[in-house]
Amino acid sequence: MPEEKLFWIWLNNIPGIGARRFYKLMECYKSPRQLFYAVEEELGAAGVILGDKTMNCFRELKRDGELEKAQRLMEYPGLQILTLLSPSYPPLLKSIYDPPPVLYCLGSPLQSDHPAIAVVGSRRSSEYGRMAARKISCELAGLGVTVVSGMARGIDAMAHKGALDTKSGYTIAVLGSGVDYIYPAENAALYRSILRNGTIISEFPPGTAPAPGNFPARNRIVSGLSYGVLVVEAGLKSGALITVDCALEQGREVYALPGNISSPFSQGTNKLLKEGAKMVTSAEDILEDLRTAYSFETQAKSGSPPSTQAPVLDFFESLVYNALEDGEKGLEDLIQTTRMPPGQLNGVLTLMEIKGIIRQLPGKIFVKQWKA
Secondary structure, three states, rough: OOHHHHHHHHHHHHOOOOOHHHHHHHHHHOOOHHHHHHHHHHHHHHHHHHHHHHHHHHHHHHOHHHHHHHHHHHHOOOOEEOOOOOOOOHHHOOOOOOOEEEEEEOOOOOOOOOOOEEEOOOOOOHHHHHHHHOOOOOHHHOOOOEEEEEEOHHHHHHHHHHHHHOOOOEEEEEEEEEEOOOOHHHHHHHHHHHHEEEEEEEOOOOOOOOOOOOHHHHHHHHHHHHOOOEOOOOOOOOOHHHHHHHHHEEEOEEEEEEOOOOOOOHHHHHHHHOOOOOOOOOOOHHEEEEEEEEHHHHHHHHOOOOOOOOOOOHHHHHHHHOOOOOOOHHHHHHHHHHOOHHHHHHEEEEEEEEHHOEEEEOOEEEEEEOOO
């Protein structure tokens, strides 16, 4: 009996069936498997949802040969395929109105346990914008925050490069094509770097070429994976503002980098600031929100105030927590005690601070904030 994932891939890859139609079909049919094996008399609801054109395509592709195509995708070298039912499907993305039913991933295993920030902007950008995107993304990644972007030329590319500038950095590139399609071609070297130190993901199967209609759908994933969206540079009609619209619909935070009032590259970002976006000039402006959000989330999950409920720690967090058992310590002391590389230790410390487990005192001194 074919496994359930095959049927998810099959249904997701039928032209004309996007995420919203996919879930409407699931409201009427128990699973994609049931829909595949349904006889003609049982397809009335599908016809209403899909319309004549897509329904005809659906009938043509409702055959065993299409499952064999799905099986070949599952055997694609290095490809990780997640469905909405997969345990490793990103929980933040799952919470949006229309999460992609299937995600295709290449590179490192998709990490969704760290806070993520999307960094986006115009393809046509200034030297100031490219420098700022790279700098802030490097700062975020160096402190353990995942940087999400779309691997387009300009600001997106600089965001990924900034995340990769730090040894411990991790970045996610969301494509408007299949994960095997490098677009634009000038980003070939960046694509290979992300494969080594990040994850490339798409809701479109391998072999899918980029198309104009794919990118607005891609943008909802960029924001959906993230706690908030930082727009570094954007004109008034920039596609980056579509990502902002997605972020607002999803209840995400919106940040913007202030720019020259005479520059066309900054008209969109300056307008966002006037409309209430939070101004960002360094990673610290975003970390303030992440600390509050993740501390609150930890408290809500525990059902008790942070001062009385002990945290759940991973291996590296436990090393730091135990090192602080006998009082406050500086960064150099923690490096010696935990034997972690400085870059990794900085990331662990930032996450623990965001979660409210430890507190940083002046002079890079750290002390436990939770009492087990």
